[in-house]
Amino acid sequence: MAATSLAASYRRGTTRRGFILVALGVACVIGMLAELMIGAGTLSLPDVLHGLLRPGDVDPSTRVILWQLRLPIVCTAALAGAGLAIAGGLMQSALRNPLAEPFTLGLSSAAGFGAALAIVFGSGTVAVFNWLPPDLTIFVSAFAFSLLVILGIGVLAHRQRMTPDTIALLGIAIHFTFSSLLALTQYLANADQLQSLVFWLLGSVQRTSWTKVEIDAVLLALIAPVLLARAWMLTAVRGFGDEAAVLGIKVQRVRFLMLFAAALLAGSVTATVGIVGFVGLVGPHIARMLVGEDQRFALPAAAACGVLIMTTAAIASEIIIPGAVLPIGMLTALLGVPFFLVQILRARGSHA
Amino acid sequence: MLKVEQFGVSLGRKRVVSDVAFTAAPGTSVAVLGRNGAGKTTLIRALAGILPAQGRIRLGDVDLGALAPAARGQLIGYMAQDLAALSARLSVLELLVLAQNTHVVGWRARTDTINAAEALLDELGLTALARAMPTELSGGQRQMVGLALALIRKPRLLLLDEPTSALDIANQLHLLEMVRAYTARHGVVTVMILHDLNLADRFVDAALMLDRGTVAAFGPVATLLNRERLAEIYGIDCNIIEVSGGRRLIYPIAASNG
Numbered sequence: 001m002a003a004t005s006l007a008a009s010y011r012r013g014t015t016r017r018g019f020i021l022v023a024l025g026v027a028c029v030i031g032m033l034a035e036l037m038i039g040a041g042t043l044s045l046p047d048v049l050h051g052l053l054r055p056g057d058v059d060p061s062t063r064v065i066l067w068q069l070r071l072p073i074v075c076t077a078a079l080a081g082a083g084l085a086i087a088g089g090l091m092q093s094a095l096r097n098p099l100a101e102p103f104t105l106g107l108s109s110a111a112g113f114g115a116a117l118a119i120v121f122g123s124g125t126v127a128v129f130n131w132l133p134p135d136l137t138i139f140v141s142a143f144a145f146s147l148l149v150i151l152g153i154g155v156l157a158h159r160q161r162m163t164p165d166t167i168a169l170l171g172i173a174i175h176f177t178f179s180s181l182l183a184l185t186q187y188l189a190n191a192d193q194l195q196s197l198v199f200w201l202l203g204s205v206q207r208t209s210w211t212k213v214e215i216d217a218v219l220l221a222l223i224a225p226v227l228l229a230r231a232w233m234l235t236a237v238r239g240f241g242d243e244a245a246v247l248g249i250k251v252q253r254v255r256f257l258m259l260f261a262a263a264l265l266a267g268s269v270t271a272t273v274g275i276v277g278f279v280g281l282v283g284p285h286i287a288r289m290l291v292g293e294d295q296r297f298a299l300p301a302a303a304a305c306g307v308l309i310m311t312t313a314a315i316a317s318e319i320i321i322p323g324a325v326l327p328i329g330m331l332t333a334l335l336g337v338p339f340f341l342v343q344i345l346r347a348r349g350s351h352a
Numbered sequence: 353m354l355k356v357e358q359f360g361v362s363l364g365r366k367r368v369v370s371d372v373a374f375t376a377a378p379g380t381s382v383a384v385l386g387r388n389g390a391g392k393t394t395l396i397r398a399l400a401g402i403l404p405a406q407g408r409i410r411l412g413d414v415d416l417g418a419l420a421p422a423a424r425g426q427l428i429g430y431m432a433q434d435l436a437a438l439s440a441r442l443s444v445l446e447l448l449v450l451a452q453n454t455h456v457v458g459w460r461a462r463t464d465t466i467n468a469a470e471a472l473l474d475e476l477g478l479t480a481l482a483r484a485m486p487t488e489l490s491g492g493q494r495q496m497v498g499l500a501l502a503l504i505r506k507p508r509l510l511l512l513d514e515p516t517s518a519l520d521i522a523n524q525l526h527l528l529e530m531v532r533a534y535t536a537r538h539g540v541v542t543v544m545i546l547h548d549l550n551l552a553d554r555f556v557d558a559a560l561m562l563d564r565g566t567v568a569a570f571g572p573v574a575t576l577l578n579r580e581r582l583a584e585i586y587g588i589d590c591n592i593i594e595v596s597g598g599r600r601l602i603y604p605i606a607a608s609n610g
Binding site: 228244246247 | 432437451
């Protein structure tokens, strides 16, 4: 009797978390629709739905607002939230460190430095990319630097047989290195360059384009299925740490692949929206509180939480000061912290 | 038959374990004995494949070093002093299911793995802990869960690092009885680190005595645990007292300055 009830309770747990995922998904869709309605010239929900499903049937101005102006921004915010939160979750699992996120491994500051190079020294110095439009030059340079960092970490970690803690420390050293280089670039920049650099660093979903949305979407579409298919192994590496080797897992290799996937996601997102903190740290934490550490549920839940945080922040950035759009990087933490604190304090009541 | 030859482990530039060799027949167990820092845990972790090592481990006619990690993982069960997995936010049942599904590609756990986890929990008398988070358990309960995790994949080689360190005296006997029964019933080889010499004397067949990373002695536990040897390995002076039932009691008197 006890035996059957255990298996049933395992399945009930799986079903319950499935429902939580569905609810999060619905919340994401609602948030994104709300974001589509808001902005200069508010659209009604029927307009939005109509314009999305049958673009030919709505008047041209609505169509342009929806498809050319708003949808790229909404998609960018959603992809950024999902990408950063998945990246943060992967890093926290690989390094078994609850503080790991794209910032802690120096990915964000490396991307920031890459962008700064492109902005300040332009295509003259970054001559490799001068076949690209200037807009994409910044993207490519930022993305390239975050990949460079993760490959560097991978090589060093392999040669030195680094522990996760050492890798995290190395990441912090990299973070400060690129922060200093970034400061130096800012110091060398002229007033115009400095302004666009500071604006870039504050993070914004407004300067997006369909091309960038496509790059972010393709990366996510390539990586997410692999992560989901191998979710059991990710959970094992997260749960068992080095001891996952006993279960027949090549722990070092899986760890590096997790960090590499995280760098691809975080790198492309940062190259698109600039530096946006907090989402990569907190998305996975909220997900863990909701569905636990089984990565089959934790990763999709983290992605959904990331989407919700970014979408809420994007809406807030447009309505706080009417007529102006605040940089989203400023808002994610301000909006997210109170909610996160409530979650932490509630969680302490039940289990830490 | 477990056959370990020329086995060595280096951590960084430091050679921590060198030239270890021993054998054990199926259904028997070996206690690894020695002072703190003798290399016991390092040896066990290297045998388990967590630390890189040199040398050969053969289990029956299988060379464990030549096996792919996934195949090797099927043969080895390992229990740490404090298993990292027991700090995760995964219930005991989830951990046991996870340990069997690590290489599954896709979403669903193999159904028989949930049943296997149930059956093992039942066998070990741990059914009541199935839904608990290991972080909420006592040290002794965690250790029992650790044993369950070591056994869940039906290993041929069982490696236990101080399996009784957090257990009360009743549970020490209970756990070691279970390990002995499992070892004999399934023809497994068990290698475990023990600090309690009386438990070692009673529950294992052979002893591997380590001293500064090398084998000081290897042989049947009945002959190896004697006054001279214990003075040599631990630097203690002890009385060995015959008690009823053909048993004996190792009674340490004082640490000599050895």
